[in-house]
Amino acid sequence: MKALDIKGLAKTYKGGVQALKGVDLTVEEGDFFALLGPNGAGKSTAIGIISSLVNKSSGSVKVFGHDLATDIVNAKSCIGLVPQEFNFNQFETLFQIVVNQAGYYGVPRSIAKERAEKYLKQLDLWDKRNSAGRELSGGMKRRLMIARALMHEPRMLILDEPTAGVDIEVRRSMWTFLKKINEEGITIILTTHYLEEAEMLCRNIAIIDEGQIVKNTSMKALLATLNVETYVFDIASGANKISIEGFETRANDDQTLEVDVLKKGGLNPVFEELSKRNIQVMSMRNKSNRLEELFVRLVEANQAKGTTNE
Amino acid sequence: MSNRNMTALYTIWIKECTRFLRIWVQTLVPPAITMSLYFVIFGKLMGDRIGPIDGSSYMEFIVPGLIMMAVITSSYSNVSSSFFSAKFQRNVEEILVAPVPTWVVIMGFVGGGVARASIIGVVVIFVSMFFVDIKIAHYAVIIVTTLLTSILFATAGLINGIYAKSFDDISIIPTFVLTPLTYLGGVFYSASMLEKVFNDFWQGVIQINPIYHMVNAFRYGFLGSADVNIILALSMLVGLNVLLFAVAYRLLSTGTGIRT
Ligand SMILES: Nc1ncnc2c1ncn2[C@@H]1O[C@H](COP(=O)(O)OP(=O)(O)OP(=O)(O)O)[C@@H](O)[C@H]1O
Ligand SMILES: [Mg+2]
Numbered sequence: 215m216k217a218l219d220i221k222g223l224a225k226t227y228k229g230g231v232q233a234l235k236g237v238d239l240t241v242e243e244g245d246f247f248a249l250l251g252p253n254g255a256g257k258s259t260a261i262g263i264i265s266s267l268v269n270k271s272s273g274s275v276k277v278f279g280h281d282l283a284t285d286i287v288n289a290k291s292c293i294g295l296v297p298q299e300f301n302f303n304q305f306e307t308l309f310q311i312v313v314n315q316a317g318y319y320g321v322p323r324s325i326a327k328e329r330a331e332k333y334l335k336q337l338d339l340w341d342k343r344n345s346a347g348r349e350l351s352g353g354m355k356r357r358l359m360i361a362r363a364l365m366h367e368p369r370m371l372i373l374d375e376p377t378a379g380v381d382i383e384v385r386r387s388m389w390t391f392l393k394k395i396n397e398e399g400i401t402i403i404l405t406t407h408y409l410e411e412a413e414m415l416c417r418n419i420a421i422i423d424e425g426q427i428v429k430n431t432s433m434k435a436l437l438a439t440l441n442v443e444t445y446v447f448d449i450a451s452g453a454n455k456i457s458i459e460g461f462e463t464r465a466n467d468d469q470t471l472e473v474d475v476l477k478k479g480g481l482n483p484v485f486e487e488l489s490k491r492n493i494q495v496m497s498m499r500n501k502s503n504r505l506e507e508l509f510v511r512l513v514e515a516n517q518a519k520g521t522t523n524e
Numbered sequence: 525m526s527n528r529n530m531t532a533l534y535t536i537w538i539k540e541c542t543r544f545l546r547i548w549v550q551t552l553v554p555p556a557i558t559m560s561l562y563f564v565i566f567g568k569l570m571g572d573r574i575g576p577i578d579g580s581s582y583m584e585f586i587v588p589g590l591i592m593m594a595v596i597t598s599s600y601s602n603v604s605s606s607f608f609s610a611k612f613q614r615n616v617e618e619i620l621v622a623p624v625p626t627w628v629v630i631m632g633f634v635g636g637g638v639a640r641a642s643i644i645g646v647v648v649i650f651v652s653m654f655f656v657d658i659k660i661a662h663y664a665v666i667i668v669t670t671l672l673t674s675i676l677f678a679t680a681g682l683i684n685g686i687y688a689k690s691f692d693d694i695s696i697i698p699t700f701v702l703t704p705l706t707y708l709g710g711v712f713y714s715a716s717m718l719e720k721v722f723n724d725f726w727q728g729v730i731q732i733n734p735i736y737h738m739v740n741a742f743r744y745g746f747l748g749s750a751d752v753n754i755i756l757a758l759s760m761l762v763g764l765n766v767l768l769f770a771v772a773y774r775l776l777s778t779g780t781g782i783r784t
Contacts, residue, residue, distance in 0.1 A: 227784060262784075265621050269783050287623040295621050301614035305546065310539070311618075317535025318622035320528025362618075 215243040215278060217292075217370050217401040218264065223273035225259050225425075233259040235425040236273070241418070243278070243369075246396045247403045248416035248433070252513055256425040257405045258298050261374050265295040278369060291319060294363035298374040298405075300355050302362065304348035308339055311347060312362050319366035326365065333361040336391065353380045357388070370401040377406060389415060409505040413437070421512055428516045436508065444501035445481070447471040450494040458487045472501065532624045533632050540636020544602055551602065551640060552647065555594040559648045562590050563655045566712065577714050580747055583656045588743040589711030591648045592673065596706060596735065597698065599641035599674040600681035603633050604694040607685030616782055626777045630682065630769065637678030638671065645670055661748030669742045672761040677702075679768040686772070686781045709735030715751040734760060 218241040225234040233256045241247045251257050262268030264275055266286070275282045280289035302311045309330055316326035334340045337357040342350065350358060356376055363371060373392075377385045392415065396402050406412055412419065412433070419436060421429040429436065446466075447453075453465035461484060462474040473484055488495060501507075544551040563583070571582035578585070610616040619629060652658060660666065680697075688694045708730055718727050730736060737757035744750035775781070 267617055267620055267783060269779055290621065290623040293621070297617065299614065301617045303610070303613055303615040306539075306542075310542070314535050314539050315618055315622070317538075318532050318619055318624050320526075320531045320623070322527075322531055323535075366622075 216276070217241045217243045217245065217278055218403070219276040219279075220260075220264075221274045223260065223263060223275065224271045225256075225263060225268065226271050233425055234263075234271075234273075237422070237425070237427055239420055239427060239430065241370075241401065241403060243401055244396075244399060245401055245418055246392075246416045247401075248412035248419040249403060249405045249422060250409070250412060250419060250509065251405075251422035255422045257422060258374055259425075260422070261295070261297075261372055261403075261405070265293055265297075265372065266290060267295075267297075291366065292369045294366065294368035294371045296356075296359045296363045296371070296373040296376050298378070300347075300359070302347045302355075302358065305346050307344050307346055308334060308350075308358055308361075309343040311358065312365050315362045316365035321366055329365055329367075330361075333364050337361045338387070353384045356380055357384070360388070360391075364395075368400070370403065371395070372403045374405050375407065376404065377408060377411060385411075409509055413505045421509065423513050423516045426516070428512050437505065439508070442474050442476055444507075445473050445475055445484075445498055446501050447473065447484075447488070447498050448496040449488070450496065452491070452493055456487075456491070456493070458484055528623070529625060529628050532622070533628045533635075536619070536624075536629065536632025537635040537639070540602075540606060540633060541639050543606055544636065544640045551598070552643060555598060555644045556647050556651055559590050559594055560651050562586070563652060567655055578716070578747075578749060581656070584659075584747065585714070585743070586712055587652045587656060587658070588746045589709070589739045591645055591652070592669075592709075592735075592739045592742045593706050593711055594644050594648045595641040595670055595674050596677045596702065596738075598644045599637040599678040600684070600698060600702060601694075602640045603637040603678045603681035604684040604688065604697075605681075606636065607633055607682055608688045608691070608694050611685070611688075611782060620782060626773055629776060630679070630772050633682050634675055634678040637681060638674045641674035641678070642670065658746070660746055662745045665741065665745035665754065668758065669738060669745060669761070672758065672765060673738045673742070676761060676765050676768060679765065679772050682772050683768065683775065686775045688781075705733055705735045709733055710739045710751065734764060737761070 218239065220237055220239040223234055223237040224232075226232050237256075237260060249257050249260070259268060263270045264277070264282075266282070275289075277289040278292045280292065282289050306314070312330045312334065313323065313326045316329060317323065321329070330343075331340065334343055337360055339354060339357055339361060342354065347355070347358070356379070360373070360376060377388060380388065389411070392402060392404075404412070404416065416433055418432050419429070420427050447470070449469055449471055451468050453468050453471040456465070456471060457463060458473065460479070464472045466472060475481060475484070485495075566586055567583035571586075574582045576582065607616070649658065684694055684697050715727075715731075718730065722730070731752075737752050737760055740750040740752040741754050741757035741761075744754050
């Protein structure tokens with residue numbers, strides 16, 4: 215079953231910004247799906263249309279087979295939304311916020327109160343249940359929005375940058391939580407600018423840029439296309455003078471050497487060359503997240519294509 | 525009505541009532557104070573000089589109008605400020621993502637305005653008892669007029685909230701439209717007094733004012749007599765209610781002011 219089936223989705227805002235230019239996307243039921251893209255790519259616009267906050271210009275969206283245009287009630291009931299911006303009432307208490315949200319979906323109040331306890335506890339907010347929204351820290355607000363989105367027990371959870379501004383410890387516990395509910399059967403769609411987060415959590419991925427999907431594949435397949443990795447060596451001195459046969463090298467300064475290494479080649483020749491020259495390696499690390507490299511390359515390629523077309 | 529819609533309606537209504545009860549010092553106390561001042565100044569101090577109108581003391585004459593005034597202002601401002609702040613804080617999105625039909629949204633918000641207006645109506649009647657012996661001729665007319673009037677102005681406040689882009693936008697209409705219409709709505713004078721000041725044309729204009737009819741219908745409920753035809757007044761109220769509901773329905777279902 216397709217949890218999400220988008221065809222030809224386009225959006226032009228008043229004022230003329232073309233935020234989406236014909237997006238096709240499918241997400242299978244049970245998937246943990248990453249929607250990635252630079253600022254302004256159109257991620258939140260797409261999520262806004264899926265969750266009825268933004269009017270589409272054209273195209274179609276189906277959620278678990280329910281078309282937004284013809285079967286909005288069932289489509290909406292399947293979705294739980296954690297938006298990018300805080301959008302709860304600042305003066306209501308957490309308990310009121312989540313119980314009311316369940317009420318809008320038609321969950322009877324007695325059941326809503328039980329669920330409020332369940333989800334506020336799971337997201338470590340139960341102690342704060344009588345605090346007003348504005349009294350929470352940023353990370354607590356994000357968790358509140360996750361609890362709120364689960365109150366009607368949706369089949370699909372859409373999270374728009376849920377970990378923005380969240381500390382490492384809380385981020386980790388959020389990951390564990392999301393993994394758990396995904397294993398229990400909830401389809402998850404996530405946007406994030408932390409690519410290691412997507413790499414760790416998601417099975418499938420789409421990269422969107424300037425309103426278009428530039429890549430839609432599995433995480434494994436995407437990472438497999440990476441055949442070069444860059445390593446950074448901190449050495450005692452002499453980086454400027456080094457060249458290694460078969461490898462591309464750059465010296466950032468005299469103590470820092472960058473080497474591009476082909477996946478199948480391995481690192482041994484580099485070490486051999488360095489020890490032959492009696493250069494001491496103090497430490498070594500990956501230049502950056504592998505996925506980040508790929509991401510930047512894909513987006514740059516897309517933007518270069520855009521400029522030549524215009 | 526399906527259980528889902530009932531629950532959603534009840535939830536919005538409870539949320540609206542919780543809101544104005546939470547800030548009761550801003551929402552429930554001011555009308556009691558303002559109306560007490562009106563009673564003291566217009567009723568007691570000046571009323572004796574004005575003398576009786578159509579067989580009632582001036583105080584008895586203005587009490588129904590002042591209650592109506594409080595009902596109109598509070599139902600309007602409750603919904604306009606609540607809906608605007610829900611847009612401003614974006615928590616209106618909580619309702620937009622859920623399968624809540626437009627008419628449920630309207631009824632929930634309007635229901636909140638009606639609840640606040642009714643509480644205030646009762647409070648003002650209670651306050652007025654310190655100044656005058658309240659007589660009630662027709663309970664049913666009072667209840668029906670209060671409900672229809674508060675529904676009407678709550679819906680008008682909702683429409684204002686839908687269009688509003690800033691806090692100024694929700695005070696402009698009350699200042700420039702509502703207050704003048706209320707003051708010209710026969711709260712403080714009867715038709716016979718108008719004849720002395722205005723020619724027929726202006727008298728006609730004043731009597732087109734719907735608030736004039738509401739105030740008079742309401743006064744009929746208390747005193748048993750009024751300047752307007754009560755059936756006409758109530759029909760006018762129903763007609764205006766249908767019209768404004770249709771406008772609010774259209775605006776919300778197309779997403780005016782709430783969906784980009
Ligand atoms: N309400 C709006 N009115 C007009 N233009 C808008 C509106 N919302 C977004 N846009 C424009 O649409 C484009 C896509 O924005 P969107 O918020 O979807 O990006 P995003 O991928 O979510 O970015 P980010 O990672 O920064 O959240 C941007 O150019 C943005 O300026
Ligand atoms: Mg965004």
